[in-house]
Amino acid sequence: MSKRSVSAALRSGALTTVAVLAFSTTSAAAFAQDDPTTTTPPAPTETSAPPVSEPPPAPSPARQDSVTGVLYADKNRNVRQDAGEAISGGAVTVVGNSSEFKTTSDADGKFAFRDLAPGTYRLSYVLADGWVVHHAKAEGDLITVVANQTAEVAARAERPYSEQLKATATLDHPKYHQPSTATIALSLTNTTDRPISGIQAACGRDGSAHALGRGEGWNVLKGVKLEAGETRKFTIYEQIPLAARGSVKLDCDFAPNASWNTDGPSVHGEAAVSGASNGYTMVLGQDRNADGHIDADEDIAVEGYSLLNPRTGEKIVRRNANPGGDGKIELTDVPSGDYRIELLGPWTFRDFGQDLVRITEQGGFRYGFLKPTGPAKVTGTVKFEKPRYESHETVRLDLTITNVGGQVVEDVRLSSEPYALNIPAEQWGDFGPRGRGITLTAGESRTFSVSGTIRSFGNSLLGFWGGIDYRSSDGWHFGYHDFGGTVEVVLTTGDLTGVVYVDRNRDGRQDAGEAAANAVVEANGGAPYGYFKTTTDSDGRFSFKDIPTGGYWVSYTLPDGWIVHLEGELQQTRVEPGVATQVVARAERPYRERLKATVVLDKATYALGDEAQVTITLKNTDDRRISGIQVRCNPLGHGNHLGGSGYYPAPPSWGDLRPTSKGVTLDAGETKVFVVKEPVPIAARSSRKLIVTCDFAPNPDRNTDGAHAYDWASIKGGGLTLKGWIGQDRNGSNWFDEGEGIPNTRIVLLTDRENGFPVVEAVSDAKGNVRFDDVPPGDYWAWIDGPWKFEGERGHTSVQDNNLHHPYFFSVVPDLSRTSGPGSTDGAANGGSSGALAKTGASVLGLGVLAVLLVAFGLGARVAGRRKTF
Known part of the structure; x- marks a missing residue:
């Protein structure tokens, strides 16, 4: 078979490959590469047989590399070998087939084992300076040696997990009385800038009978992933082992594949154990993530509970001495038997039968999953990122709000922004004071992770607290101190x-x-x-x-x-x-020295429902351009003004002059005219006056030295009706009571207490009731006929649209210096009338007409002469 066919067979799986930590082919520079390769020596070439008289020499035995590899320290954590990362002098051991072999890596980090019998082997490493080759597999990363093949290994070393992770754990008590349950508060932190996955706990490695770490509560630590810089906290409940006598210990370390990787951070805790009497522990809370456990943020400290023995009728009631603590209750010193447990406060058991408890000599433990009951109620808890801040730092915290009631709540939002921190509104979203609000079902929680710079603190403590508003079936609830937390702050300057x-x-x-x-x-x-x-x-x-x-x-x-x-x-x-x-x-000169402005209304008088037109003239008197000119009107927010207010910008008809727009540009010496239209506001009815008063400047909300312009007009329309009583407050109640009315008495409203014009009058009925019709809005002083007078400011009344919802009490006292008018024998007792208004020169019949003419003339005269002031 040629070299090319051998390589093809390897890649197609025709030949056996090797399971290693990371497969690679070592180059001449001893760098680990990506493609795994297994090499086989070439087959011998056929040769002619030697003469019979000269037998061939015996061949020397061949040396076969069974395992070769390269050992490197991944200093830049890019999961491949780079220049300068080879580890020289690393001790490498291979164990298998009842044999153990050792070697040392050379200057290029390379090592080799030759002539190993076929079989399964395990590699291990001892390195200098704390570097560790971690095991990635549960079985410890085995390799397989096959005859006439070479298994290649790239062993990547990294810093120990004790340098990458931080762990703390505490027991809730220094002493336990058997049987009992320990609450273990565990915190894990990833101190690196990269995620770490698959973190596990390895506890009680010595196999001691009095060791913690073997209970089901530790299942939450199977394959934990921590993001870069992340901290996670766990609450683990574990029954004290029955075999523990005298003491119980917590010894755990944490790492990915902790069975093989023993270099993770470790924790230690120890407590005394005594007794062996009846006992039962229950942890109460909401299983919000449905994992069958009560996690660190799910426990609930109830107000208390009662135990009822149905057989004997005995009832034991216990209050929670630490309502801000965890959700664990310990039923110690309770006689053996069957009990029904009833919770105090707005919680009940979620599942049928969970309120039944059987207490035996062996004790017991279980979770109690709860659901809220009763009326709606929203509370919150605050958790700061760290226990101490310097005053210039950004504070980060989690605010968790929970509906602890038994009804859904809607429109849930902050009553106001917590003052202690400057938190941008967008971090709160719909939960913010100006947000749309959120909805929480019974028992539901929401967590808001926010951050902000410190605005206020005192006595080296920052207090973060606030109220929560929400709506339920029984109406609105307005919060005050529904959540709170403090954290230490160190002053910096x-x-x-x-x-x-x-x-x-x-x-x-x-x-x-x-x-x-x-x-x-x-x-x-x-x-x-x-x-x-x-x-x-x-x-x-x-x-x-x-x-x-x-x-x-x-x-x-x-x-x-x-x-x-x-x-x-x-x-x-x-x-x-x-x-x-x-x-x-x-610093530069004020804008009012370079910019001139006028505003002119198109009418002197408007009716409600009219549209007012405002002509705005802006002139740049400077020799340079002015850009970004905007308008700010009505800084005090009066309802009878045009142009918006100090709180709300001008309406869209004001175009580019609005603060939310780009503004207007005027070149040197340029004048521009703008015409805007707005409906006359309804609020102008009460004052009978329409006003436009504005400042013009770049960024006028902040720069208040702009050009100022002003104009006004009157509002025509019908008068108002004022109802009330005339009476003497004989019982000192400061209010009109039955029998205190003064009948058949004339009362007049004047524009001024001493020299005012009479505007309108009325006469009280038999019970002292009085009614004025067609009263123009304004401030008036009352004059009363007969032997009566007003003390102090009691004769003053303001007639406006918004103050006519209740009758007005014209409270008078006897005036001994005045006598009743003609035709009355007892003015003080029966009311009466006289010619007392003769000094004003006004007749009673012409009073209303005269008042209207005077008011109208006064307004008209003002309007006629006001425009020349600009």
Whole structure:
């Protein structure tokens, strides 16, 4: 058979191949390659037979390589051999067929075993500097030696698993009383930058009878995968071995294929064991991942429980002394027998029959799977990534919210953003305070992994807490302190320095003579929050030394009206430890000195339902272009204004002037006119006034020195109706009660307490009820006829759309200085009327007409003369 046919037969499986750690063909440079190859010596060539008189010499025995290989340290972890990775002097042992052979790798990492009898062998390695060849297979990576063939091995060494993994484990008690169950808190961390798969636990390798690590609870550690940098925590429940006397030990190590790879991190725990009395342990929780176990984040600490013995009627009630602990309950010192267990609080057993417990002398253990019951209730738990942070660090945490009630809840969201951390809104998603809300079924949990910089902390502790709002069948629930957690914070400090200059020649950089001396610089922020203030020196420089790290808002106040404008998104200046943060503040003249604006309404009077048209004129009085001009109207958010408000941007009709648009550009000396239309807001009805007041500048939300423009118009429409009572508050209740009314008494509403015009009047009925019709909205002072008067501010009333839902109490007291009018014998007791309004010169019959004319004239006169102010 030729060499080519031999190779083809090998690749097609016609010849036997070898199972090894990694197959390769060793090149002249001793590098491990990808394709496995088994070589066979060439067949001998036929020759002529020697003469009979000269017999051929006896052939020398041939030396056959049974196993060859190369040993390398995979320093760059790319799973192949590279230059400089060969291991010289590595001890290699092969064991099989009741024989053991040893050799050492050469300078190229190569080794060989010759003339091995056919059979199955196992290779092992002892390397310097802690390097380890790990076993990838459960049977220990066997190789097969076949006669006249060479098995080739590429042995890849890596750092021990103890350097790649970190493990911690603790027992929940220093002493156990038999029978009992131990709770083991285990944590595994992948400290590398690559995933590690197939991690297992190997416990009690010495086979001791008092060793933990053999219970079913350890099944959660079959083939665990940890991503790069990931930490996973496990809670394992294991019954103390009955054979344990005096002590119990936990000795485990962790690695992929831990049966063969013994170089993983190890943990040790030890506790005393005493007694041998009755006992039973149950771990309660929700099996949310349906794996038949109660995992670390699934246990539930119930409020308590009661045990009922149906045969004897005996009942044992126990409260949970540690409601924030785990879900384990130990039924120790309970007589043997059958019991029914009833849980206290909003939980019950998920499966039929799980509430039955049989306690014997041998003790016992089991899980109790729960489901919620009772009304809806949402709570949360907080777990920080680590136990301590420095104040400049980003804090990462998990917030797990759970519906612990028995009903579905909807519209679940944060009541408000937790103040202690600056967490971007998008991290919360629909669960955020402004989100759509999420839905949780009974017992369901959701975990939000969020992170943010520290905003506030005190006494070296950061408190992260908040409330949860949700809706259930019985209505809305508004939370206050539904979750919370604290973590230690170590204060770090840094420096904030900078320079302020006035850009007189407007070239965008500081030149000689442009330093801004005596400018006030204020910095607000840091963690914990602080306020700092200083003044620039003659060179325009300032500094804040050793201030808390974190984000700061920095503002500047310069002499002579110079302004440091804010461009783009408003961002905090970060102060970090060990490095001085430097800022440069460029000041320029206010926008109002370079930009002029007017706004003009198309009418002096509007009716509700009309469409108002606003003409906006912008003029650039500068010799340079101004770009990105936007509008900001109604900063206080009044309802009778046009152009949006300080909280909501202008409507779409304002086009490119809106803060959400690109803005308007004006070249030097250019004027542009814009016309926008908006419906008259309903809120203008109560004030009877429509207003447009706006500022124009680049980024006007932050730069408040823009050009200002203002206009207004009146609103026409019908008057309002005010109902109430006239009475004397005899019992001091500050409210009108039966029998306190003053009948048949005239009351007038004036525009001013002393010199106002009468606007409308009414006369009370027999019980003191009074009604005013067609009252224009506004503020009024009441005048009452007869021997009565208003004390203090009681005669003042405001008539608006939004305050007419309840009757108004005109509370008066006797006025001994006044007498009743003609025709009345007892004004104080029976009401009455007089000519007391004669001093105003108004007749009663013409009162309403006169008021309307005066109000209308006053408004009209204002409208006629107001536009020349711009």
